[in-house]
Amino acid sequence: MDIFRECTGRNQPPAEPQKEIVEVIGRRGGKTRAAATTASWLAVFVDWWAITPRECWAPKEKPHLRSAARRGLRLEKSRRRDPNAIDYGGYMLVDEYRNLVIAGASRHQYDCTLADTEKLLENPSVKAEFSERGRR
Secondary structure (H helix, E strand, O other), X not given: OHHHHHHHOOOOOOOOOOOOOOOOOOOOOOHHHHHHHHHHHHHHXXXXXXXXXXXXXXXXXXXXXXXHHXXXXXXXXXXXXXXXXXXOXXXXXXXXOOOEEEEOOOOOOOOEOHHHHHHHHHOOOOOOOXXXXXXX
């Protein structure tokens, strides 16, 4: 903490991680090394799986996400940003253990609506199939 105080002049570190960093580095100043060090630190110390999925889900989608996770399924949302794309705003249910699409790929990928996934998740028989093979 002494080093932090000496370098920043602050007594407490920020409460939230920074969203952006600006480095002023001159010619032959080690930009590649600085970027590699930053990328390595982020890869090792940041749990991206804990951050990313929760940030992109709307409140109406979160109950479906949790319901799918309790059954060993993964609810995936199309990443398309173009409203004219065929899979824009669609969803898929994927078996986490077999990496097999349960619903949402009958005509094309992500062809389920949120109401379709809700109806499927109400059925108790829709769940992941756990393999006993390889267990002791």
